[in-house]
Amino acid sequence: MSTRVRDAPRVATRAHARRVGRKTRKSGTSSSAGRRRRDGVARSTADDGERSTAREARGAQSRREALLRAASATVMATTTTTADAARAAAGAARRLQETYFAATSKAIAPERWYPYWWALPLAPYGSKATALAEAVPGEVWTFDQLQGLLDVLVNVRMTVARLEGGGLWVHNPVAPTKELVGMVKELEKRYGAVKHIVVGSAAIEHKIYSGPFSKAFPNADVWLPPKNWTFPVDVPLETYVPFYPQGSPKTLPMQSIGGEQNVPWANEIEHAVLQVGGSSLRGFKDPWFVDTAFYLKRTKTVVLTDVMEKVSQQAPPVCQINPQPLLVRAMDEPDKVPANTSQARSDGWGKTVLFGLLFNPNAVEFEFSGDIANDLLDGFKWDPSWRADFDALVAKPMFVPPILAVLAFPRRRDEVKRWSNIVTSWDFTSIIPSHLDGPFNATPDEFTAAMDFALTATPYEQFGANAQSLIDVDKLSVDLKSLEVPKPLSPELITPPKPAQEAVEIVLDAASEQ
Numbered sequence: 089m090s091t092r093v094r095d096a097p098r099v100a101t102r103a104h105a106r107r108v109g110r111k112t113r114k115s116g117t118s119s120s121a122g123r124r125r126r127d128g129v130a131r132s133t134a135d136d137g138e139r140s141t142a143r144e145a146r147g148a149q150s151r152r153e154a155l156l157r158a159a160s161a162t163v164m165a166t167t168t169t170t171a172d173a174a175r176a177a178a179g180a181a182r183r184l185q186e187t188y189f190a191a192t193s194k195a196i197a198p199e200r201w202y203p204y205w206w207a208l209p210l211a212p213y214g215s216k217a218t219a220l221a222e223a224v225p226g227e228v229w230t231f232d233q234l235q236g237l238l239d240v241l242v243n244v245r246m247t248v249a250r251l252e253g254g255g256l257w258v259h260n261p262v263a264p265t266k267e268l269v270g271m272v273k274e275l276e277k278r279y280g281a282v283k284h285i286v287v288g289s290a291a292i293e294h295k296i297y298s299g300p301f302s303k304a305f306p307n308a309d310v311w312l313p314p315k316n317w318t319f320p321v322d323v324p325l326e327t328y329v330p331f332y333p334q335g336s337p338k339t340l341p342m343q344s345i346g347g348e349q350n351v352p353w354a355n356e357i358e359h360a361v362l363q364v365g366g367s368s369l370r371g372f373k374d375p376w377f378v379d380t381a382f383y384l385k386r387t388k389t390v391v392l393t394d395v396m397e398k399v400s401q402q403a404p405p406v407c408q409i410n411p412q413p414l415l416v417r418a419m420d421e422p423d424k425v426p427a428n429t430s431q432a433r434s435d436g437w438g439k440t441v442l443f444g445l446l447f448n449p450n451a452v453e454f455e456f457s458g459d460i461a462n463d464l465l466d467g468f469k470w471d472p473s474w475r476a477d478f479d480a481l482v483a484k485p486m487f488v489p490p491i492l493a494v495l496a497f498p499r500r501r502d503e504v505k506r507w508s509n510i511v512t513s514w515d516f517t518s519i520i521p522s523h524l525d526g527p528f529n530a531t532p533d534e535f536t537a538a539m540d541f542a543l544t545a546t547p548y549e550q551f552g553a554n555a556q557s558l559i560d561v562d563k564l565s566v567d568l569k570s571l572e573v574p575k576p577l578s579p580e581l582i583t584p585p586k587p588a589q590e591a592v593e594i595v596l597d598a599a600s601e602q
């Protein structure tokens with residue numbers, strides 16, 4: 089899933105409060121409260137005698153602030169200010185973010201701290217809580233962390249499966265915090281050592297942790313998909329993140345059965361790699377989007393990264409460990425922070441998902457006052473129609489994310505459908521993707537229906553007026569020749585209606601004519 093702008097405003101808010109708050113605020117209520125919280129954290133750190141921890145935290149803080157300053161400068165340089173001066177700086181949203189910062193500091197939750205977050209500067213910067221769930225009892229487990237930009241945080245998922253002969257198979261590792269490694273070590277005590285670390289995606293956010301994770305499990309081999317590449321500088325991952333105890337990662341074959349080579353887990357897990365080309369990013373020929381479907385045969389579970397998703401009204405548990413970002417995002421307009429209720433968290437999740445999937449949802453307006461740190465926090469005004477847009481997504485049994493359905497797949501509909509046909513030849517009952525819901529119930533027929541809809545319906549039919557921004561990007565990309573002109577699905581690949589369905593339609597037609 090594409091993600092957005094989220095955790096940074098919290099950092100920006102602090103930096104901004106220090107720079108601006110002391111000069112301009114009369115009451116100082118929020119800034120002094122913020123200082124008290126920061127002082128409290130500093131005192132507890134010193135009391136514990138953790139001077140190096142404090143130094144590292146300050147270093148991380150200054151790196152986060154530098155990142156935010158750079159981001160703000162970029163936005164300032166490209167956006168027209170209305171100079172509608174200074175919406176009051178100290179709002180409820182800012183105080184919520186200060187609370188979130190305090191709750192996710194290294195001093196408060198050292199087991200969740202990931203010091204190398206700057207290698208992939210996505211939020212949350214530093215603290216990465218993990219939510220563990222048993223997806224299939226005694227067989228499959230999911231480990232969710234958060235990932236995003238500025239104030240839009242969604243879950244990103246690692247999946248672990250038990251191997252028949254003992255040991256563990258790990259898919260798309262997430263940040264190896266002390267908390268996460270401890271959770272996996274507990275599984276190792278019951279089911280054996282981590283044997284294989286497998287990445288199914290070319291997206292940097294799904295593969296960058298494979299090296300650091302493998303350092304905690306040095307006897308495991310690491311597998312990356314073929315024609316793997318790195319954006320924006322296309323260098324081998326093992327050069328960019330040189331932490332692979334076993335040397336260079338191995339290359340996943342295109343298919344585990346009937347392919348050009350086999351993999352050690354092929355008797356219990358099949359897989360098929362999807363490669364989508366058609367962008368100037370990769371010279372049009374090589375794939376710019378890569379995903380892999382893995383079929384865990386014993387549990388009838390398909391594990392994949394981004395291709396298919398499902399969303400529910402309530403945010404996944406990892407989003408609710410520290411729910412302040414959901415409450416900030418739930419705001420309908422500046423300074424209207426709701427109380428921490430189940431409904432408010434659901435509203436915040438709905439708006440987060442709309443931002444994350446659609447980038448520029450139809451129901452939101454961004455009000456730019458010139459105070460970018462505040463604007464990115466609470467400068468959004470939502471039309472009530474956002475709820476119907478979110479409900480429409482929740483109602484779908486599953487869906488191909490808009491960015492893939494509108495920008496990526498139209499270039500290679502036939503290749504996508506052939507890959508989908510391999511997936512639907514498997515007898516699965518559930519899917520675990522790397523974002524949003526997972527696992528969710530799914531059959532091959534339902535997967536086919538969702539994929540065919542993505543490959544044959546127009547963007548408006550799939551996502552309504554919310555598709556407009558991506559349609560504009562698509563048109564511009566074609567005009568600039570950075571994306572190929574879309575190709576329709578070949579007629580021979582269109583799924584014929586099922587006989588039973590045809591019979592039902594004939595009966596219904598006959599009934600309606602009477």
Ligand SMILES: [Fe+2]
Binds near residue numbers: 089090393394
């Ligand atoms: Fe993703």
